[in-house]
Amino acid sequence: MEGELALLGKYIGAGLAAFGLGGAGIGVGNIAGNFLAGALRNPSAAASQTATLFVGIAFAEALGIFSFLIALLLMFAV
Amino acid sequence: MAAEGELPIHPMDQFIVKPLFGEGAVHWYTPTNATLWLALAVLAVAALMILGTRRRAIVPSRSQSVAELIYGFIHNMVEEVTGHEGVKYFPYVMTLFLFVLFANLLGLIPMSFSTTSQIATTVVLALLVFLGVTLLGLARKGVGFLSMFWVTSAPLALRPVLAVIEIISYFIRPVSHSVRLAGALMAGHAVLKVFAGFAAVTLISPLALGAMVGIYALEALVAVVQAYVFTILTCVYLKDAVGDAHH
Numbered sequence: 001m002e003g004e005l006a007l008l009g010k011y012i013g014a015g016l017a018a019f020g021l022g023g024a025g026i027g028v029g030n031i032a033g034n035f036l037a038g039a040l041r042n043p044s045a046a047a048s049q050t051a052t053l054f055v056g057i058a059f060a061e062a063l064g065i066f067s068f069l070i071a072l073l074l075m076f077a078v
Numbered sequence: 079m080a081a082e083g084e085l086p087i088h089p090m091d092q093f094i095v096k097p098l099f100g101e102g103a104v105h106w107y108t109p110t111n112a113t114l115w116l117a118l119a120v121l122a123v124a125a126l127m128i129l130g131t132r133r134r135a136i137v138p139s140r141s142q143s144v145a146e147l148i149y150g151f152i153h154n155m156v157e158e159v160t161g162h163e164g165v166k167y168f169p170y171v172m173t174l175f176l177f178v179l180f181a182n183l184l185g186l187i188p189m190s191f192s193t194t195s196q197i198a199t200t201v202v203l204a205l206l207v208f209l210g211v212t213l214l215g216l217a218r219k220g221v222g223f224l225s226m227f228w229v230t231s232a233p234l235a236l237r238p239v240l241a242v243i244e245i246i247s248y249f250i251r252p253v254s255h256s257v258r259l260a261g262a263l264m265a266g267h268a269v270l271k272v273f274a275g276f277a278a279v280t281l282i283s284p285l286a287l288g289a290m291v292g293i294y295a296l297e298a299l300v301a302v303v304q305a306y307v308f309t310i311l312t313c314v315y316l317k318d319a320v321g322d323a324h325h
Contacts, residue, residue, distance in 0.1 A: 051155065051158060051159055051310060054306065054307055054310055055310060055311070055314055057307075058258070058307050058310075058311055061254075061258060062250075062254035062258065065253075065254050065257045065258050065261060066250075066253075066254070068257065068261055069253070069257055
C-alpha cells in the first residue's frame with residue numbers, strides 16, 4: 001500500500017514537473033516572435049542576428065530542460 | 079495485463095541498448111547497437127570530408143560542394159561568435175558539429191538506433207567541452223578567468239550574490255548542454271513511435287500516417303537545428319575562455 005502511494009506520488013510529481021516545459025515554450029515563442037517582429041522592421045539586420053537568436057532560444061530552453069530533467073529523475077531514478 | 083485498448087507498440091523500446099551479437103549483459107567493451115551507429119556516424123563524416131574533398135576540383139562535385147558549404151558555415155560561425163582568437167579551435171568545433179549532425183541524421187533512418195538520444199553519449203560530448211573550456215581559460219588567462227564570475231558592471235553590494243548565481247550557472251552548463259540534445263532527439267523519436275502505434279488503429283490510420291510524414295520532416299529539421307545549437311553553444315562557451323575579458 002505504501003509502495004503504491006509512493007509510485008502515485010512519483011508519477012504525479014513527474015507530470016507536474018513537465019509543466020515547467022510550458023514556460024520554456026512561452027519563452028522560446030516570445031524570443032522567436034520578437035525576433036520576427038524586429039526582422040520585419042529591419043530585414044537587412046536580421047541575418048547578422050540569427051546566432052544571437054539561437055543562443056537566446058537555447059538559454060530560455062535550458063530552464064525548461066531542468067524541469068524535464070526533474071521529471072526524468074522522478075520517473076527513472078527515484 | 080494486456081488491456082483491450084492497449085497500443086501494440088512501445089515507444090520507449092527503441093532506446094534500449096542491446097548487444098549486437100547474441101544476448102547477455104552489456105559491459106563497457108560489448109559491441110552494442112549504440113557502438114555500431116556511433117561508428118557509422120564517424121564513417122559517414124569521414125566519407126563526406128575525406129572522399130568528398132579528395133579530388134579538390136576547381137568546379138566542385140556534389141559531395142565536395144556540400145563539404146565546402148559545411149566547412150565555410152562553421153568557420154564563419156566560429157569567427158563571428160568567438161572572434162579572431164577562437165579560430166584556432168575551429169577543428170574541434172567542426173568535428174563536434176559533423177559528429178552530432180551525422181549521429182542525428184543517421185538516427186532518422188528507420189530501424190536504426192539514434193545514438194544522440196542517449197544522455198550518456200551527449201554528456202561525454204558536453205563534459206569534454208566544459209572541461210576543455212575551463213582548462214583553456216585557466217591556461218590562457220590564469221586567475222583572470224575567474225573574473226567572469228565577478229560582475230564589475232553591477233553595484234558592489236550585488237556582486238557576491240551575482241557571483242553565486244554566475245558560478246551555479248557555469249557549472250550547470252554541461253547539464254543543459256547535453257540534456258537539450260538528448261531530450262529533443264528522444265522526445266521526437268518517441269512521438270514518431272506513438273504515431274506509428276496510432277496507425278495500427280484502422281479508423282485513424284490514414285490520419286496517423288499523414289501525421290508521421292509531417293513529424294518526420296519536423297524531426298529532420300530538429301536534427302539539423304539541434305546540431306547547430308550544440309555547436310553554437312560550444313562557441314559561446316569557448317568565447318569565455320579565449321575572448322576579450324570585457325564583461
